[in-house]
Amino acid sequence: MKTIEVDEDLYRYIASNTRHIGESASDILRRLLQLEQMVAQVEAQTAPLAEPSTTPAEVQIGQRIEQMLQSDVLAEQESAIDRFMHILSVLYQDNPSAFAQANDIKGRKRIYFADDEAALLASGNTTKPKAIAGSPYWVITNTNTGRKRNIVAQLMAAMGYSHSVIERVCHSI
Template identity: 75%
Template sequence: MKTIEVDEELYRYIASNTRHIGESASDILRRLLHIEQAPLSSEAVNEEAKAEAAPQLGIGVEQMLKGEEFASQESAIDRFMHILSVLYQENPSAFSQANDIKGRKRIYFADDEAALLASGNTTKPKAIAGSPYWVITNTNTGRKRNIIAQLMAAMGYGHGLIERVSQSI
């Protein structure tokens, strides 16, 4: 598996063509470009079976969006932190994708406060409730939305839910 960087417009296009939860970017691009996939190895078949057995994503997030606790959050930071906590609670193993989300000069997530403090000035790290992760909070609302969108996409959430959640910040 290789990693490539794409601009925001291409990322949104790929994400908007997601047909089901957990569909990979490779699968989406293969479908859009009409490229057939090679037969699956036994390891890939096992991974696919695990993915099908995984709980459906989004139920906890949907409940959060409808809940009074989330609605009562007054600041963008509080809503951001609440969303991150719910994402972790819903799928802790997929949340590890957070470690791959970084800015040009800063890391956004870490296992401890010190790593975030070392990554830049005035990062204002906060612990994500119920998780072993910390996140920087000294970013504007647009960046917070982008962080949530990137994380949710990496975790396998659908485009529509990603948009609703990121816009709720």
């Protein structure tokens, strides 16, 4: 990481565009400058023409997550639980078959995901299960924010998301 000096007015502008607590100046600037989109466009323009190596369905995977990160929808959520639930819903919509790996994510004494509320209630006291919108899955919500981030990170890694995307999503909880 490099350090740069900026004028006070620029610093205030960057800080005023923070969407959530803990968002780094680099993340804010990337979003404001639409840097990732520009890099992708430049790469697409300079890439040699070749046979596509992915199917159209594979290209779509990850698109909903990117849209979610670029929109204000997470910042509009009132609590970490709401952001957690929204992220899980988008992950399911993005790739339902890979989301099935959620059943493998467990704590020492608790299961985190199940197909029904009863299984989660049986796994521990005060699990506060909630249905993941648009999916057949339930998740426990009575965990601290750090654990929620860990659950999302494990799930996204199992689903094949890149480390940088996982990091961005986890910081938005």
